[in-house]
Amino acid sequence: MMVITCSLKGSPGASTLAVALGARWPEPVRPIVVEADSAGGDFSARFRLPSSPGLVSLAAAARGNSGTELLSKHAHALASGLRIVPAPQDPAQSRAALGALAASQFSPFRTIGAPLIVDVGRVDPDPTMLGLLRSADALVVVARPHDDSLAHMAARRVHMQGWSHRLGLVLVGKGYPSAQVTEALGLPVLAGIPDDVKGAQALWHQRGSDSPLSRHAAQLAGQLLHAAHQGSSR
Numbered sequence: 001m002m003v004i005t006c007s008l009k010g011s012p013g014a015s016t017l018a019v020a021l022g023a024r025w026p027e028p029v030r031p032i033v034v035e036a037d038s039a040g041g042d043f044s045a046r047f048r049l050p051s052s053p054g055l056v057s058l059a060a061a062a063r064g065n066s067g068t069e070l071l072s073k074h075a076h077a078l079a080s081g082l083r084i085v086p087a088p089q090d091p092a093q094s095r096a097a098l099g100a101l102a103a104s105q106f107s108p109f110r111t112i113g114a115p116l117i118v119d120v121g122r123v124d125p126d127p128t129m130l131g132l133l134r135s136a137d138a139l140v141v142v143a144r145p146h147d148d149s150l151a152h153m154a155a156r157r158v159h160m161q162g163w164s165h166r167l168g169l170v171l172v173g174k175g176y177p178s179a180q181v182t183e184a185l186g187l188p189v190l191a192g193i194p195d196d197v198k199g200a201q202a203l204w205h206q207r208g209s210d211s212p213l214s215r216h217a218a219q220l221a222g223q224l225l226h227a228a229h230q231g232s233s234r
Contacts (some may be wrong), residue, residue: 002116004136006123009152018119020217034085037121041087047202055087059100071108105142139164139230145175187230191220
């Protein structure tokens with residue numbers, strides 16, 4: 001199963017949600033969380049990881065190789081047990097790595113034998129990324145339920161619906177209620193997540209997982225997994 005998290009504008013917490021989902025995934029097999037942000041990555045700095053192995057080494061190894069263990073070989077194992085593939089901080093290197101992975105049809109993502117969560121950051125998909133977005137079992141767009149954020153969604157709603165028919169919104173923090181957002185945009189809201197700064201800091205510093213953010217992420221992870229199982233059984 002592959003879940004992609006992204007945002008349209010600002011920094012509503014798509015990366016934090018990706019890591020929280022990975023940390024609280026309900027199945028025994030922990031997901032691998034891949035940072036696939038064309039603007040450059042933050043995982044290395046936040047988790048104090050070396051840049052290699054990571055997205056660049058994965059892209060180089062993916063040429064002519066699509067083994068099921070390829071992705072895990074280029075992931076860092078955190079103390080919590082979560083596995084992370086960080087993107088380089090340099091946007092040019094990140095874009096080059098993503099271009100190479102697109103040329104291989106993102107084969108490491110498609111052949112992995114474990115759940116996969118991909119954070120693509122602020123999304124403005126070019127043709128190289130559309131194939132990845134469309135292959136997701138769930139495309140989660142993270143936004144704040146405020147006028148400015150929702151206006152950008154309204155302006156790009158048709159494009160978003162073309163990215164995936166398994167698209168859903170996650171609203172972070174207080175603002176318009178979910179039902180009102182769905183009615184206004186015609187897009188499903190999967191969940192509301194609290195704007196939990198302390199919980200996010202604990203997550204990035206691996207100081208435990210008992211926080212409002214973590215509990216909501218666990219609920220959302222179970223919901224996404226259940227929806228994927230229902231879809232595969234039809």
